[in-house]
Amino acid sequence: MTESELVREVAQPLTGSADDYGALLELIGEARLVLLGEASHGTHEFYFERATITKRLIAQKGFTVLAIEADWPDAARVHRYVRGTSEDPNALEALDHSHRRDAGGGTARTYERLG
Numbered sequence: 001m002t003e004s005e006l007v008r009e010v011a012q013p014l015t016g017s018a019d020d021y022g023a024l025l026e027l028i029g030e031a032r033l034v035l036l037g038e039a040s041h042g043t044h045e046f047y048f049e050r051a052t053i054t055k056r057l058i059a060q061k062g063f064t065v066l067a068i069e070a071d072w073p074d075a076a077r078v079h080r081y082v083r084g085t086s087e088d089p090n091a092l093e094a095l096d097h098s099h100r101r102d103a104g105g106g107t108a109r110t111y112e113r114l115g
Contacts, residue, residue, distance in 0.1 A: 014049070021053055025060060
Protein backbone atom coordinates (compact mmCIF):
# COMPACT_ATOMS: atom_id res chain seq x y z
CA MET A 1 0.00 0.00 0.00
CA THR A 2 1.40 3.41 -0.95
CA GLU A 3 1.40 6.36 1.42
CA SER A 4 -1.31 8.05 -0.64
CA GLU A 5 -3.50 4.97 -0.46
CA LEU A 6 -3.01 4.74 3.30
CA VAL A 7 -4.00 8.38 3.77
CA ARG A 8 -7.13 7.87 1.65
CA GLU A 9 -8.06 4.82 3.71
CA VAL A 10 -7.70 6.38 7.17
CA ALA A 11 -8.51 10.05 6.50
CA GLN A 12 -11.63 11.44 8.15
CA PRO A 13 -13.45 14.22 6.26
CA LEU A 14 -14.21 17.45 8.11
CA THR A 15 -17.79 18.58 7.60
CA GLY A 16 -18.06 21.40 10.12
CA SER A 17 -20.22 19.30 12.42
CA ALA A 18 -19.70 19.06 16.18
CA ASP A 19 -18.56 15.46 15.74
CA ASP A 20 -15.75 16.14 13.27
CA TYR A 21 -13.10 14.93 15.71
CA GLY A 22 -15.09 12.17 17.40
CA ALA A 23 -13.01 9.43 15.79
CA LEU A 24 -9.80 11.21 16.81
CA LEU A 25 -10.90 11.48 20.44
CA GLU A 26 -11.83 7.79 20.39
CA LEU A 27 -8.37 6.97 19.06
CA ILE A 28 -6.78 9.11 21.80
CA GLY A 29 -8.62 7.04 24.39
CA GLU A 30 -7.06 7.46 27.83
CA ALA A 31 -3.76 8.89 26.59
CA ARG A 32 -2.23 11.50 28.87
CA LEU A 33 -0.12 13.12 26.16
CA VAL A 34 -1.29 14.27 22.73
CA LEU A 35 0.99 15.95 20.20
CA LEU A 36 -0.56 18.05 17.44
CA GLY A 37 1.69 18.67 14.44
CA GLU A 38 1.16 20.88 11.45
CA ALA A 39 2.08 20.96 7.80
CA SER A 40 2.29 24.76 7.65
CA HIS A 41 2.88 27.73 9.91
CA GLY A 42 0.52 30.64 10.25
CA THR A 43 -2.58 29.41 8.44
CA HIS A 44 -5.96 30.35 9.87
CA GLU A 45 -7.41 26.95 9.03
CA PHE A 46 -4.81 25.09 11.07
CA TYR A 47 -5.13 27.40 14.09
CA PHE A 48 -8.92 27.11 14.00
CA GLU A 49 -8.88 23.30 13.85
CA ARG A 50 -6.15 23.02 16.48
CA ALA A 51 -8.20 25.23 18.82
CA THR A 52 -11.25 23.02 18.21
CA ILE A 53 -9.28 19.86 19.02
CA THR A 54 -7.69 21.48 22.08
CA LYS A 55 -11.07 22.60 23.47
CA ARG A 56 -12.40 19.06 23.11
CA LEU A 57 -9.31 17.58 24.77
CA ILE A 58 -9.92 19.89 27.74
CA ALA A 59 -13.70 19.47 27.92
CA GLN A 60 -14.01 15.76 27.10
CA LYS A 61 -10.69 14.23 28.08
CA GLY A 62 -9.80 16.35 31.12
CA PHE A 63 -6.53 17.76 29.80
CA THR A 64 -5.18 20.56 32.01
CA VAL A 65 -1.82 21.41 30.44
CA LEU A 66 -1.10 22.91 27.03
CA ALA A 67 2.48 23.14 25.79
CA ILE A 68 3.15 25.08 22.62
CA GLU A 69 6.09 25.52 20.28
CA ALA A 70 7.11 29.17 20.52
CA ASP A 71 10.04 31.47 21.14
CA TRP A 72 10.75 31.55 24.88
CA PRO A 73 10.24 35.31 25.45
CA ASP A 74 6.92 35.28 23.59
CA ALA A 75 5.70 32.14 25.35
CA ALA A 76 6.70 33.52 28.75
CA ARG A 77 4.76 36.72 28.09
CA VAL A 78 1.62 34.78 27.13
CA HIS A 79 2.10 32.52 30.17
CA ARG A 80 2.21 35.57 32.47
CA TYR A 81 -0.99 36.89 30.89
CA VAL A 82 -2.83 33.57 31.26
CA ARG A 83 -1.71 33.29 34.91
CA GLY A 84 -2.86 36.86 35.64
CA THR A 85 0.60 38.20 36.46
CA SER A 86 1.12 40.25 33.30
CA GLU A 87 0.92 43.98 32.81
CA ASP A 88 -0.63 43.38 29.38
CA PRO A 89 -4.22 44.70 29.42
CA ASN A 90 -5.58 42.06 27.01
CA ALA A 91 -4.72 38.91 25.05
CA LEU A 92 -3.78 40.80 21.86
CA GLU A 93 -1.18 42.81 23.76
CA ALA A 94 0.18 39.64 25.37
CA LEU A 95 0.57 38.12 21.90
CA ASP A 96 2.28 41.22 20.48
CA HIS A 97 5.99 40.68 20.04
CA SER A 98 6.60 43.58 17.63
CA HIS A 99 8.83 45.19 20.28
CA ARG A 100 11.49 42.56 19.58
CA ARG A 101 14.17 43.43 17.05
CA ASP A 102 13.90 40.01 15.43
CA ALA A 103 10.11 40.05 15.23
CA GLY A 104 9.01 38.99 11.80
CA GLY A 105 5.30 38.69 12.34
CA GLY A 106 5.58 35.24 13.88
CA THR A 107 2.79 32.73 14.08
CA ALA A 108 1.41 33.57 17.52
CA ARG A 109 -0.36 36.69 16.32
CA THR A 110 -1.86 35.93 12.95
CA TYR A 111 -4.68 38.01 11.49
CA GLU A 112 -6.92 37.23 8.55
CA ARG A 113 -6.68 39.88 5.87
CA LEU A 114 -9.67 40.15 3.57
CA GLY A 115 -9.41 42.14 0.43
